[in-house]
Amino acid sequence: MSELEDSVLMTRITSGDGAALAHLYDRYGRIAYGLAYRVLNDPSGAEEAVQDAFLQVWRKADSFNVDKGAGFQAWLLTIVHNRSIDQIRRRANRQGKETVLLDDGPYIGEPDPSIEVLAGLQRDDVRKAMQTLPDDQRLAIEMAYFQGLTHREISDCTGIPLGTIKSRLRLGLRKLSEQLATGSAEHLVIN
Amino acid sequence: MSDSKHNEMQEMLGAYALGALTAVESQEVSAYLVHDQQLQTDLAAMRIAVLALPLIVEEVEPPASLRASIMAAIEQEPRIAKIPAASTVPHLKLVPPPAEVNEPDETGSSYPKWLPWALAAAFLLFSLGMVGWNQLSDDNVTTPATIALQSTDPNLATGGEAEFLKDSGVLLVHFHDLPAVAQNEVYQVWLISGETVSSAGVFPAGTTDFAVAADPANYDLIAVSVEPGPVGVPVATNPPILTGDLSVA
Numbered sequence: 001m002s003e004l005e006d007s008v009l010m011t012r013i014t015s016g017d018g019a020a021l022a023h024l025y026d027r028y029g030r031i032a033y034g035l036a037y038r039v040l041n042d043p044s045g046a047e048e049a050v051q052d053a054f055l056q057v058w059r060k061a062d063s064f065n066v067d068k069g070a071g072f073q074a075w076l077l078t079i080v081h082n083r084s085i086d087q088i089r090r091r092a093n094r095q096g097k098e099t100v101l102l103d104d105g106p107y108i109g110e111p112d113p114s115i116e117v118l119a120g121l122q123r124d125d126v127r128k129a130m131q132t133l134p135d136d137q138r139l140a141i142e143m144a145y146f147q148g149l150t151h152r153e154i155s156d157c158t159g160i161p162l163g164t165i166k167s168r169l170r171l172g173l174r175k176l177s178e179q180l181a182t183g184s185a186e187h188l189v190i191n
Numbered sequence: 192m193s194d195s196k197h198n199e200m201q202e203m204l205g206a207y208a209l210g211a212l213t214a215v216e217s218q219e220v221s222a223y224l225v226h227d228q229q230l231q232t233d234l235a236a237m238r239i240a241v242l243a244l245p246l247i248v249e250e251v252e253p254p255a256s257l258r259a260s261i262m263a264a265i266e267q268e269p270r271i272a273k274i275p276a277a278s279t280v281p282h283l284k285l286v287p288p289p290a291e292v293n294e295p296d297e298t299g300s301s302y303p304k305w306l307p308w309a310l311a312a313a314f315l316l317f318s319l320g321m322v323g324w325n326q327l328s329d330d331n332v333t334t335p336a337t338i339a340l341q342s343t344d345p346n347l348a349t350g351g352e353a354e355f356l357k358d359s360g361v362l363l364v365h366f367h368d369l370p371a372v373a374q375n376e377v378y379q380v381w382l383i384s385g386e387t388v389s390s391a392g393v394f395p396a397g398t399t400d401f402a403v404a405a406d407p408a409n410y411d412l413i414a415v416s417v418e419p420g421p422v423g424v425p426v427a428t429n430p431p432i433l434t435g436d437l438s439v440a
Binding site: 015016017018021022025026029030031032033034035037038043046047050051054055058059062071074077078080081082085118121122123125126127129130141144145146148149150151152154163165166167168169170171172173174176177178180181 | 201202203204205206208209210211212213233236237239240241242243244245246247248249250251252253254257258260261262264265266268392393404422
């Protein structure tokens, strides 16, 4: 089973194959736990987030559409991120500040060719792309993504006007996506 | 769609992609995006960037116990299995009562030898009025029909109830007092329509709930047997311990 693609393993999971889920865990468990730990800085919380994520994969496997550009790793890590941020917000008891995270759900709909950009990305690619961002844009993105802060909370924390924070998030993500697309194209040329 | 509204929404797009808006703000952006193709395109690009962010973190070896915890947790989940298409299931011939059949038929096709027995038992149960039917309806709410599963062994105090959840298209089965099975055995659920017997999946002993994406209107009978684990068998090798008449659903 070691060489089976994610899509094959997901199909097996829809048939109740626990070994297939275990294999996906062996393949992605470290990055999933690493992400949760980065967000939560708490081993038990990270465990909980990762377990919840894999349970979600198990429950929703039959709706995962591999034919429409869906990437399993991206889906899994989105769930892990969401579960981690949920914990932060529960701990902070952020009443009345419920926010909406990137949809947990598998990518269903028209094929999106840009999803393939993700498939070829390595850690170094993304880190290099992040390094091209101005520090203030990178910091704002990291505060939002890894600390689960809203744009208002980032503004309050930093004392920077809300409009400026919005711009930094928007321009930072736009530049990051351009860098990643460029990097992906370079990989294709080199390979 | 005014330029000022477009610009306002555009400014919020980064925070929206990152989940850094409140629920109210996010709903406002979502509602606006439906009408603005340009912002939809911008958002799609930003979502790629957001999806790539986890890749910058260092991988960390999880505690060794986490894998086992996950596997134990999924064992507790109701099993939901898709029924294979009818064309993938061997077509069965009508056969005499099981006592008269000891050999495979001429074509070598496989069928559970208890099938006619199970059908007869289910018909008997129906005739005796032992099948439960509970359905209420009003203008707004329809409760699902409940089908009782009866033990085929009078000395075995086990049973179950099956409910079809129409909204989700799921047949949910609850079992009680299922007997223990050998370590290498599992319970296997079968859905029977005429001569066609389809495996609906397996579950381990100790499970009380099982779900399958199937409409009982398409089947005559549900049955449960004990079969070799961990994945069961394509054709039942043991007589059922539970049966339920789906034709009344």
